[in-house]
Amino acid sequence: MAEYAQITYTVAGGVATITLNRPEARNGYTVTMADELAAAFAAADADHDVRAVVLTGAGEDFCVGADLSQGGFDFDAEHGPEPHWQEPAGRCARRIFAMNKPVIAAIHGAAIGAGSTIILPADYRLAATDARFGFVFVRRGIYPEGASAWFLPRLVGMGTALDWMISGRVFSAEEAEAAGLVHRRHPADELLDRAHELAREIIATAAPVSVAVTRQLLYRMSGSDSPLPVHALDSKLIGGLTGNPDAVEGVLSFLQKRPPRWTLRVPEDLPDFLPWLDGSSATGTDDAAKADEGDEDDRHSP
Template identity: 60%
Template sequence: MTAEVTLPYTAITYTVAEGIATVSLNRPETRNGYTLTMAHELEHAFLAADANPAVRVVVFTSVGRDFSVGADLSGGGFDLAPSGPVDDWQEPAGRCSKTIFGMNKPVIAALRGVSVGGGVTITLSCDFRLASTDSRFSFPFSRRGIFPEGGSVWYLPRLVGVSKATDWMLTGRLFGAAEALDAGLVTSLHDPADVLDAAYALARDIIANTSPVSTAVIRQMLNQLSELESPLPVHAIDSRLIAGLPAHSDAVEGVSSFLEKRPPHFPLSVPEGLPQWLPWIETDPTP
């Protein structure tokens, strides 16, 4: 896949090619230890990918044999240094997971080797986590005398259930790829040499066969609505979306391509084609 480097960074790399943005942790000499610089750059890169109309899907991966060993402790402690009041400060892993959560574009994590602490919590808001058979995971906070971050106590029980999340969080133990797959933490397992190719194949399938607008709306419906106490507010949003289908050009194309047995060519794009009334979309209040 021909790649074009579009943005310069020091702790990550960012490329765009064929509708796919690839965001890679790039500190292999530290096993991709997580730093404030990495947090800044990841937030910037994911926002850039989401705003770029040429990007349909993001693949989140790493350079080197490990995805990330979590916080870089090489300095003997945590490189945090809040610059302002603590009440306004956002911890570094959460800045990444929060940014991914708010995106319109699907994000596929391709994981190899070790993903522990912040090195796994930053992936929990991704839509897919593809892992290699040599992957190992840990939420080691209790073993370091620290606390969970990245919004992980919200994401993890949604993915694997409270019982398994409690096991992993309270013990902080290391567990392997098979256990992660069985619990639902990862979507699929692949040979180490094949996991990135599998992520790109999934991305290409999404690009070729799905509507960007439908994908964006469904992604945020899952994120914003699936944990509501009642289905009734969801039904109200469903009803308004479905009522608009006769005038929705992507729906017209989706039905036509199905009946004509041809690949779809959806005309709408993100964010322009999104229904602006959706409750999670922030609109510009200026006239």
């Protein structure tokens, strides 16, 4: 298992737990942390022993945003970044977006700036009752990061996204839950247990290939101009169920009132006609983005 400097990565019971681990700096976000997070999510996606991922932070806060005291960005300030340079929050957000496995963010204390943007692609966002969120970029004279201008309106609607981003104000977990950013709130001392409990429930009941396909269907197809291309893909998927052992197992386990025993695995058994795979090896990476970036992924790996 890889060694990390600013995060921790553990696997137990099918759940990978990725923890921001700079509590002395309130988990201030750095380029190193960004690259380690991207690497850890990639490792979880490739590991057959991992069925779900929990993302959290050590100490009293989830993440208070960028820590520029650690040297700023990884390019020369005088000459600026190379053409395909990726800002740090997006390196994590993009990798979560590409995941084949569900991601549960467990957020406590302050989740400001990058602390709010990197959680947006997660499948679930559970918050401690003391959590505080803030897309504070305009109050720092900077701009939204982590592709948050794409993710946030899809989660909470354009009106709320405009309010939060144009004002840059910090808001409570209660407001976040009411707007749909947060799925559920829990007492801080119960938060991580509830996140792992949810992960174990998904592992026990949901077929991994079905989860992977459904997750990407929602993200990649819900923005289509009409339902017709979505229905065309649905038809291919449903038409292949007669040869799908997990579909047979799902019905049998229901009729026999027993836990399911799934046999299909991610990524090997993903349907090869999924348009976002684009003829790749189905690793769960964003292939179109990779083609644009050339060898940039190597430069940003730890």
